[in-house]
Amino acid sequence: MYLFSQKAYSHDLYMHWKHSRVLISLLPSLSLPLCPSCLSSTHAPPPLIPLGPPVSSLSLSAQLGLCFQNLYEHEKAIALFEEDKVIMEETGNRGGVGWVMGNIALSLAEMGQNNKATRMFQKSMAISEKVGDKEAVCNASCNLAECLACAGEYADAVRHFKKAFQLAKDIDNETKADISAMGVGVMLRLQVLAEPAADPAAMPEYEVPLDFDNLADPLHLATSAKLEASLQGRILDPRLLEAIHHLATALAGGQGLARLHLAHAFFDAGLEDSATGFLQQYLARRVKHARTWCGGCGQTRSEDSPMLTCGGCGVVRFCSAEHQKMASKREHFGRSFNEKHKDMCGLLGKWRSKVVKDGLPEESLNEDMIAYLRNHNL
Numbered sequence: 001m002y003l004f005s006q007k008a009y010s011h012d013l014y015m016h017w018k019h020s021r022v023l024i025s026l027l028p029s030l031s032l033p034l035c036p037s038c039l040s041s042t043h044a045p046p047p048l049i050p051l052g053p054p055v056s057s058l059s060l061s062a063q064l065g066l067c068f069q070n071l072y073e074h075e076k077a078i079a080l081f082e083e084d085k086v087i088m089e090e091t092g093n094r095g096g097v098g099w100v101m102g103n104i105a106l107s108l109a110e111m112g113q114n115n116k117a118t119r120m121f122q123k124s125m126a127i128s129e130k131v132g133d134k135e136a137v138c139n140a141s142c143n144l145a146e147c148l149a150c151a152g153e154y155a156d157a158v159r160h161f162k163k164a165f166q167l168a169k170d171i172d173n174e175t176k177a178d179i180s181a182m183g184v185g186v187m188l189r190l191q192v193l194a195e196p197a198a199d200p201a202a203m204p205e206y207e208v209p210l211d212f213d214n215l216a217d218p219l220h221l222a223t224s225a226k227l228e229a230s231l232q233g234r235i236l237d238p239r240l241l242e243a244i245h246h247l248a249t250a251l252a253g254g255q256g257l258a259r260l261h262l263a264h265a266f267f268d269a270g271l272e273d274s275a276t277g278f279l280q281q282y283l284a285r286r287v288k289h290a291r292t293w294c295g296g297c298g299q300t301r302s303e304d305s306p307m308l309t310c311g312g313c314g315v316v317r318f319c320s321a322e323h324q325k326m327a328s329k330r331e332h333f334g335r336s337f338n339e340k341h342k343d344m345c346g347l348l349g350k351w352r353s354k355v356v357k358d359g360l361p362e363e364s365l366n367e368d369m370i371a372y373l374r375n376h377n378l
């Protein structure tokens with residue numbers, strides 16, 4: 001699942017095309033699959049919400065390619081994007097070539113062809129840089145960072161997320177900046193786990209930057225982690241401190257998922273009270289918002305959408321059995337910042353039955369939370 005793909009709108013796109021008989025008759029070789037999001041076709045299609053370049057400005061093949069991409073039919077998507085690429089090249093639309101190569105790379109990555117996807121993202125980024133499209137470079141940097149993380153190249157992943165963060169700031173896109181900040185935090189944590197410092201005291205100290213516009217959580221959390229560790233006579237790995245700062249920045253910007261990563265980061269730092277505190281907040285919100293969110297593809301769904309509920313926890317819902325598999329098979333955090341549901345299922349089930357239903361105090365699950373954090377460090 002890629003951060004800046006357009007999955008949130010797959011259902012809309014699908015309905016749009018499904019009701020567009022003329023278009024389908026023009027493309028007899030393509031049979032649209034059943035919508036995995038909504039098995040009913042009786043209600044009217046929701047309004048199409050364009051994202052990225054206006055959908056109407058894209059070629060027919062690009063539009064349909066996006067549709068298939070969002071339905072995880074990546075081979076069909078790539079074939080259509082390749083057609084679009086030829087059109088873009090013939091018409092001399094360099095920016096368009098960069099955009100469509102980015103989408104081919106996305107589909108390759110989703111198909112598990114990480115090396116090919118990495119090269120394609122790099123080419124796409126180089127073109128977008130040449131034409132000066134900062135937004136496209138920002139997206140490509142994020143997606144490239146995820147590919148690098150999947151290959152275990154965390155230092156490069158950090159570098160690309162930082163680049164995306166800066167570009168997002170340049171173009172005043174706060175949401176992308178916050179998602180990129182979360183990427184920096186997660187990747188720094190993974191880097192510390194993969195390459196632990198022999199002597200944190202010998203590393204250059206991370207100075208939490210003083211950001212007077214945003215003095216709330218990020219500064220407070222990172223400095224308090226540093227302080228608490230030093231009270232225990234320990235020096236934290238400066239990369240971990242930097243990770244906490246970036247994750248807290250993402251949380252302050254509204255990225256609720258950062259709570260899960262902050263729980264892991266504080267646990268890594270040996271600060272268990274803060275770790276369980278963040279995990280409690282995460283679990284509470286997870287249960288509260290489970291109804292309208294697919295734990296597999298990450299799409300937000302309407303209240304009345306037919307969805308499957310996980311039999312294990314009775315909390316998490318999925319668009320389809322396919323999306324349920326996706327949530328538990330997720331092999332690497334690099335490709336998504338969401339929980340791996342198989343690891344979280346038991347704890348979520350206990351939270352629902354003991355805290356939400358029986359009204360026990362949140363702290364009663366502290367032991368289970370510590371066990372989760374110890375056994376599943378990603």
Ligand SMILES: [Zn+2]
Pocket residue numbers: 294295296297298299318319320323
């Ligand atoms: Zn789904």
Ligand SMILES: [Zn+2]
Pocket residue numbers: 310311312313314315316341345346348
């Ligand atoms: Zn479950």
